[in-house]
Amino acid sequence: MTHLQQRPIVGILEWFRPGEYKEVTEAIRDFKNLGITHLRTGISWADWYVEGTPEWYDWLFEELSKHVEILPCFLYTPPSIGEAPRTSAPPKDLKAYADFIDVMISRYGNYFEWVELWNEPNNSVEYDFTMDFSWYKFSKMIDMAAYWAKQRGKKTVLGGMSPIDPNWLQMMAERDTLTHIDAIGIHGFPDVFDQQWNGWKEKIDAVKKVLKRFDLNKELWISEVGFSTWQHDEVKQYEEFKNVLQTEADRVYWYSLNDLAAKNATVGGFHLDEREYHFGLKKPDGSKKLLYKLLEKYGLDAIFTHDYISKSYKINSKEKYVLITGGAGFIGTNLAKRFLSEGKKVMIYDSLAREGVEQNLKELKKQYGTQLLVQIADIREELVLRQCVLNAEAVFHFSAQVAVTTSIENPLDDFQVNLKGTFNVLETIRTSPHQPPLFFTSTNKVYGNLDGVTIEETQTRYLPKDERLLNSGIGESRSLDFHSPYGCSKGSADQYILDYSRSYGLKTVVFRMSCIYGPHQFGTEDQGWVAHFLISALEDRPICIYGNGKQVRDILFVEDLVDAFLLAYAKLDKTAGQVFNIGGGTDNTTSLLEILKIIKTKTGKDMSISFDDWRTGDQYYYVSDISKFSTVTGWKPRYDIDSGIQTLMEWLCDTRDLTLNDNTTHSKALAL
Numbered sequence: 001m002t003h004l005q006q007r008p009i010v011g012i013l014e015w016f017r018p019g020e021y022k023e024v025t026e027a028i029r030d031f032k033n034l035g036i037t038h039l040r041t042g043i044s045w046a047d048w049y050v051e052g053t054p055e056w057y058d059w060l061f062e063e064l065s066k067h068v069e070i071l072p073c074f075l076y077t078p079p080s081i082g083e084a085p086r087t088s089a090p091p092k093d094l095k096a097y098a099d100f101i102d103v104m105i106s107r108y109g110n111y112f113e114w115v116e117l118w119n120e121p122n123n124s125v126e127y128d129f130t131m132d133f134s135w136y137k138f139s140k141m142i143d144m145a146a147y148w149a150k151q152r153g154k155k156t157v158l159g160g161m162s163p164i165d166p167n168w169l170q171m172m173a174e175r176d177t178l179t180h181i182d183a184i185g186i187h188g189f190p191d192v193f194d195q196q197w198n199g200w201k202e203k204i205d206a207v208k209k210v211l212k213r214f215d216l217n218k219e220l221w222i223s224e225v226g227f228s229t230w231q232h233d234e235v236k237q238y239e240e241f242k243n244v245l246q247t248e249a250d251r252v253y254w255y256s257l258n259d260l261a262a263k264n265a266t267v268g269g270f271h272l273d274e275r276e277y278h279f280g281l282k283k284p285d286g287s288k289k290l291l292y293k294l295l296e297k298y299g300l301d302a303i304f305t306h307d308y309i310s311k312s313y314k315i316n317s318k319e320k321y322v323l324i325t326g327g328a329g330f331i332g333t334n335l336a337k338r339f340l341s342e343g344k345k346v347m348i349y350d351s352l353a354r355e356g357v358e359q360n361l362k363e364l365k366k367q368y369g370t371q372l373l374v375q376i377a378d379i380r381e382e383l384v385l386r387q388c389v390l391n392a393e394a395v396f397h398f399s400a401q402v403a404v405t406t407s408i409e410n411p412l413d414d415f416q417v418n419l420k421g422t423f424n425v426l427e428t429i430r431t432s433p434h435q436p437p438l439f440f441t442s443t444n445k446v447y448g449n450l451d452g453v454t455i456e457e458t459q460t461r462y463l464p465k466d467e468r469l470l471n472s473g474i475g476e477s478r479s480l481d482f483h484s485p486y487g488c489s490k491g492s493a494d495q496y497i498l499d500y501s502r503s504y505g506l507k508t509v510v511f512r513m514s515c516i517y518g519p520h521q522f523g524t525e526d527q528g529w530v531a532h533f534l535i536s537a538l539e540d541r542p543i544c545i546y547g548n549g550k551q552v553r554d555i556l557f558v559e560d561l562v563d564a565f566l567l568a569y570a571k572l573d574k575t576a577g578q579v580f581n582i583g584g585g586t587d588n589t590t591s592l593l594e595i596l597k598i599i600k601t602k603t604g605k606d607m608s609i610s611f612d613d614w615r616t617g618d619q620y621y622y623v624s625d626i627s628k629f630s631t632v633t634g635w636k637p638r639y640d641i642d643s644g645i646q647t648l649m650e651w652l653c654d655t656r657d658l659t660l661n662d663n664t665t666h667s668k669a670l671a672l
Contacts, residue, residue, distance in 0.1 A: 011038025118159035146180035160185030185223035226255035232378035326398030356522035379421035407486035418489035448481030461591035514583025518558030557639035583624030
């Protein structure tokens with residue numbers, strides 16, 4: 001089957017614990033975002049007798065049925081009636097399961113058409129077949145339940161095999177267990193639990209042979225399939241989703257919507273297998289993985305069209321290339337374009353975690369074709385990163401979690417990406433045969449909130465009272481003072497890179513950057529504020545200022561930053577082992593209030609502006625002293641604020657089909 005043929009019905013598998021009202025409400029919102037209309041969910045026989053559970057299921061069935069077609073999977077023996085006090089044990093009275101199914105159909109039958117009878121019966125964690133020689137008890141239990149479900153007008157699905165085992169299915173057929181079954185369920189977890197995986201076709205063909213042998217005409221459902229991103233491989237999850245859509249299954253249920261929260265135990269035990277905790281399309285903090293974002297933004301029908309997403313676990317390129325981690329982002333895209341326009345080969349290494357950056361990647365791939373290598377991977381994937389460094393002539397490391405606010409909400413992820421990820425890059429370079437030079441984008445946040453700088457306030461901005469600081473800006477000799485988890489992670493990475501130059505002789509250059517802006521920037525209020533203000537003005541969106549808007553920054557147009565990178569690379573004999581403050585310098589300073597006035601003049605827009613509290617680690621005044629880098633390389637910014645804003649505005653209008661008419665703003669579809 002190819003993706004051009006009719007695909008299976010696609011649903012999501014998500015199990016809810018009694019009392020998870022909030023989780024169900026959020027899941028329904030996600031189903032709408034993803035275009036999902038079918039849900040497989042577990043209904044615990046064991047929980048049914050716990051106080052409050054019937055009321056929970058009353059609410060659950062009614063609420064879910066408004067939005068999705070429900071496939072309830074009935075499983076788990078109440079320990080009090082099991083042959084052993086475990087939910088996986090066979091019940092002492094095998095008819096009790098059919099009786100429970102009857103109760104469920106009587107109470108909730110209006111909410112579903114199909115019932116699924118048990119789950120993974122050949123998995124001892126789900127059904128303890130060591131207490132049931134050759135599944136005799138299971139066969140009888142399921143046959144009675146299936147018969148009664150059919151009598152009550154329901155279609156039945158045999159609980160999915162895991163692993164897929166045609167010998168087990170043949171045993172069920174020989175016992176006539178499949179007589180009242182309408183669909184055969186199978187489960188597959190390629191390269192997670194099913195390590196010896198030869199593809200879906202082989203598995204499905206084996207099941208179909210058994211059915212044909214017994215002249216059984218049954219639907220075949222992949223009632224559970226998924227890929228765990230426990231090693232941060234979100235591209236593989238996306239690829240396995242595409243693979244299962246090309247099978248000859250009648251229905252597919254993808255496991256799952258959300259990662260399992262770390263506080264919860266699996267059926268097998270508490271954190272005995274970390275793979276169990278990462279099957280979701282979303283992480284526990286609510287952040288969306290690659291597959292979720294593709295489905296949400298482009299829909300299921302377009303899932304095979306994302307040909308710009310590629311990944312190789314072994315790099316075979318014989319040509320040298322410039323490696324840019326975070327290369328689909330704002331700065332990476334502009335640097336890549338410069339190298340590519342000069343005929344160089346470039347590899348972009350990016351996880352596509354930031355909203356909108358796939359647009360940058362599509363544009364580069366369309367324009368430069370095979371000259372551009374694309375590696376969609378997380379900076380924490382050490383083995384993949386090692387492969388990519390092997391043939392790199394230089395590494396520009398831009399992969400990062402970029403927002404102070406996000407670092408405060410999720411400091412662990414900030415640490416893992418910004419510090420551990422940078423450490424991975426350093427170690428990969430250190431242990432590589434040729435040790436390519438490394439260029440790193442640090443941040444002015446390493447200097448903290450500059451509490452010691454005495455500030456005076458004017459009508460539109462803050463200014464330092466120190467005349468030298470006013471005339472020159474903050475220099476590299478300024479004491480480090482990390483504020484916020486973001487400041488700590490980027491600052492620590494900054495120091496690691498400088499030390500690897502001292503300790504191991506790596507050729508490294510650190511840029512402590514001020515505010516960079518320009519084309520290909522998908523700005524938000526957390527990061528990329530110049531572009532965010534301009535986009536908001538053009539699209540008539542309200543703007544929120546944190547603080548009073550008088551905070552001052554030196555802003556640098558991205559083409560000037562690219563010039564600085566190329567000069568640092570060209571003059572590596574002078575720049576290696578050094579740290580440089582990079583920004584617009586004293587000639588390109590502005591406050592938030594002042595930039596808003598410029599934007600209003602250029603766009604002709606009346607902007608809705610509100611104010612909120614200051615944010616952690618925010619600086620009243622930061623301007624880079626760029627004299628050190630200028631002295632070493634002769635660099636200076638070419639764009640002033642007016643020309644930079646004008647260029648960015650023109651790019652935004654072109655790419656979004658926006659006009660500057662006071663009364664009308666049109667936007668096609670370059671969604672952020």
